[in-house]
Amino acid sequence: MRDNPASTFENDVGGRDRTLADQAYERILSMIVDGTIPVGGKLPTEHKLSQQFQMSRPVLRQALKQLREDEVIVSRQGSGSYVMRRPDGAVLDFAPIGSIADIQRTFEFRAAVEGEAAFLAAKRRSDADITRMRDALQELDRCIAAGELGVDADEAFHAVICGASDNQYFVTARTSMTQNITTGMNLTRSLSLTKTHDRLALVQAEHYAIFEALRNQDQNAARTAMRAHIENARKRIFDGTL
Incomplete structure (x- = not known):
């Protein structure tokens, strides 16, 4: 069956608009991080930003x-958009150029997929799965004590849970995003290493909450703990307190 030319064109335009929106996102973010627009400060109007970036206003709105x-940022009706908080400058140091918006969407994907995978894994996990999860957590404990990044152990922990769901479609979906996922993990764990030891301890406590729910075969708790952990990871990009 031949592709519908109109559909192909729409998909192409949508992809290009998304890329441009990501570029605008990071340019505005950079202006906030470097203090060009301070916390509490008002962003230039959409018209001015679209002229400055040479992008359409619909793309800018994305x-x-x-x-x-x-x-x-926060938008106030009839007044404009204002900066709510200034992200840590290290975000731009650690994140690959052009990746921040995509990393944020990867976390949204993970919360949906891994939350449901954890729900099923709590019922279907084997004793061997629990052992593998515990091994990954112990390796993460060692990495934290040694001041190491621990991305491989972090990824192993989450991959085991996905596999324990006993549903290959969850595994396939997550595997297709492995590079994006590890990029996000590298960013969040690198940011954590710039904070106090308590920050890494908090992240690890979230891992243990997921593990305990799975070990106790509490499906709802497993889903909730997994979604909360991934959402907190997303927020940590911009908030050093979580």
Whole structure:
């Protein structure tokens, strides 16, 4: 069956608009991080930003929408958009260029997929799965004590849980995003290493909460703990307190 030319064109335009919106997102984020627009400060109007970035206003609105969802800016009706908080400058140091908006969407994907995988894994996990999860957590404990990044152990822990769901579609979906996922893990764990030891301890406590729910075969608790952990990881990009 041949592709519908109109559909192909729409998908292509949508992809290009998304890329442009990501660029606008990061340019505005950089202006906030470097203090060009301070906390409490008002963003230039959509018209001015669209001229400055040479982008259409619909594309710019996508970027502003994402910044609002990330709670970096807030819009006040009839007044404009204002900066709510200034992300840690290390975000731009550690994140690959052009990746921040995509990393945020990867976390949204993970919360949905891994939350449901954890729900099923709590019922279907084997004793061997629990042992593998515990091994990954113990390796993470060692990494934290040694001041190491621990991305491989973190990824192993989450991958075991997905596999324990006994549903290959969860595994396939997550595997297709492995590079994006590890990029996000590298960013969040690198940011954590710049904070106090308590920050890494908090992240590890979230892992143990997931583990305990799975070990106790509490499906709802497993889903809730997994979704909360991934959502907190997303927020940690912009908030050093979580």
